[in-house]
Amino acid sequence: MDVKNTFLHGYLHEEIYMKLPSGMPTSSSSNVCRLRRSLYGLKQAPRSTTGIALLLVYVDDIIIIGTDCSLIMKFQQFLHATFHMKDLGQLTYFLGLEVHHWANGIFLNQHKYVQDLIAFAGLEDFSSVDTPMELNVKYRKDERNLLDDPTLYHSLVGSLIYLTTTRPDISYAIHQVSQFMSNPRHFHLAIVCCIVRYLRGSPTRGLFFPRGSSFQLSAYSDADWTGCPDTHCSTTGWCMFLDDALISWKCKKQDRVSKSSTEAEYRAMSTTCFEIIWLHGLLKEIGFS
Numbered sequence: 277m278d279v280k281n282t283f284l285h286g287y288l289h290e291e292i293y294m295k296l297p298s299g300m301p302t303s304s305s306s307n308v309c310r311l312r313r314s315l316y317g318l319k320q321a322p323r324s325t326t327g328i329a330l331l332l333v334y335v336d337d338i339i340i341i342g343t344d345c346s347l348i349m350k351f352q353q354f355l356h357a358t359f360h361m362k363d364l365g366q367l368t369y370f371l372g373l374e375v376h377h378w379a380n381g382i383f384l385n386q387h388k389y390v391q392d393l394i395a396f397a398g399l400e401d402f403s404s405v406d407t408p409m410e411l412n413v414k415y416r417k418d419e420r421n422l423l424d425d426p427t428l429y430h431s432l433v434g435s436l437i438y439l440t441t442t443r444p445d446i447s448y449a450i451h452q453v454s455q456f457m458s459n460p461r462h463f464h465l466a467i468v469c470c471i472v473r474y475l476r477g478s479p480t481r482g483l484f485f486p487r488g489s490s491f492q493l494s495a496y497s498d499a500d501w502t503g504c505p506d507t508h509c510s511t512t513g514w515c516m517f518l519d520d521a522l523i524s525w526k527c528k529k530q531d532r533v534s535k536s537s538t539e540a541e542y543r544a545m546s547t548t549c550f551e552i553i554w555l556h557g558l559l560k561e562i563g564f565s
Contacts, residue, residue, distance in 0.1 A: 277352065279336035280360040288314055339367055373441065374482075384442050385482025390475050393435050397428075397472045404477030405470060408449040414505045415452060420463045429460040432468050439475075442482040444525045446471055448513065451527040455504075489519035491564045495552050499530070499544035501537040508533050510540035514548040516555060524551060 293308040294315075311318075338355075342348050355361050367375050372389040375382060394400055423429060436450050449471050456464045497514040504511070509532065515525040528547075534540035 277338045277340065277355065278362045278364055279338070280362060288312065288318075292318070337370065339370060372438070381484055381486035383482055383484045385480055386439055386442050387480050387482075389435075389439060390479040393432070393439070394472055394476050394479075396435070397432055397469060399469060399472050399476065402469075402473055402476070405473045406477070408446050408471045408474040409452065409467060410470075414503065415456075415464070415467065416505050417456060417459065418461075420461050423460050423462060423465060426457075426460045429465050429468060430457060432465075432472065433457060436468070436471060443475075444483075444515065444522065445481070446474070447525060447527045448511070449474075451511070451529070455529075483522055485521045486519075489521055491559065492519050493517070493552065493555060493559070494519075495548050497541075497544045497548035499537075499540040501534065501540045504529060510534050510543070512540075512544040512547050514544065514551065516551060524555065526551070 288311055292311045294311060296302050296307055296309055340348055340351060352361075352363065356363075366377070368377075369375070372386050374385050374387055376385075433450070433453055436446065437454065440447050440450055449467075453464060453468050453471070494517040495514060496517075497512070499510050499512050501510050502508045507529070510530045511527065512530055513525075513527045516523055526547075530540065530543050534543060
């Protein structure tokens with residue numbers, strides 16, 4: 277569902293005046309108008325609505341998920357009665373996320389988002405590559421010449437970070453290039469372009485969530501040893517599955533230097549256990565043993 281003009285629904289409880297917008301006829305330059313309802317930009321706008329409106333103030337696109345269709349319909353009717361709403365029907369597209377409903381489950385990907393990203397990078401005519409990064413190559417912060425304008429680098433890396441929502445296969449590569457955001461080099465931009473070319477060869481890849489899965493929680497962890505040539509810190513990677521469905525993953529540099537590969541692995545396992553405990557508590561809270 278989509279909320280129309282969220283900030284314009286709340287009545288103001290204070291006297292607020294504003295100058296007339298340019299172009300409006302007025303008899304005096306000192307004329308002002310009093311606001312009855314909130315406007316975008318007012319600090320009072322998020323507080324000018326009550327109850328559930330506080331949930332809608334910053335996000336005007338809503339996904340309603342549940343197993344009780346009658347309860348969902350009642351909730352939709354309540355929203356319609358409270359706000360100007362538009363019902364967009366069954367979820368198929370949300371903020372670049374494509375949702376495909378299959379008989380045996382739900383498939384998520386960002387196909388259009390990938391195609392737009394390839395076009396933005398200007399790599400439509402380049403061939404695809406088999407891996408997002410070169411194997412067994414370590415990248416340094418001060419490698420070769422600085423970019424004259426890092427805007428493209430920042431935009432591409434930011435877009436790729438959002439793409440990891442459905443593409444865990446590029447998480448490690450994105451982790452690497454994100455470390456060079458402050459002073460990117462030409463060589464670092466070439467790595468980012470390599471990631472985009474990798475996506476060109478697999479634009480429809482995504483995540484599949486099968487129906488009828490059990491709620492058996494499984495976790496996997498791994499770590500390199502002194503993988504960062506600048507800090508000599510190791511990198512932790514872990515992923516969580518509910519049965520066959522991948523639900524959580526992370527790639528992060530460890531905060532201290534490990535004296536051995538065994539120590540690096542134990543640090544990765546410890547971080548993974550934190551996530552296991554949190555997910556276990558979350559599943560228990562929403563009713564799954």
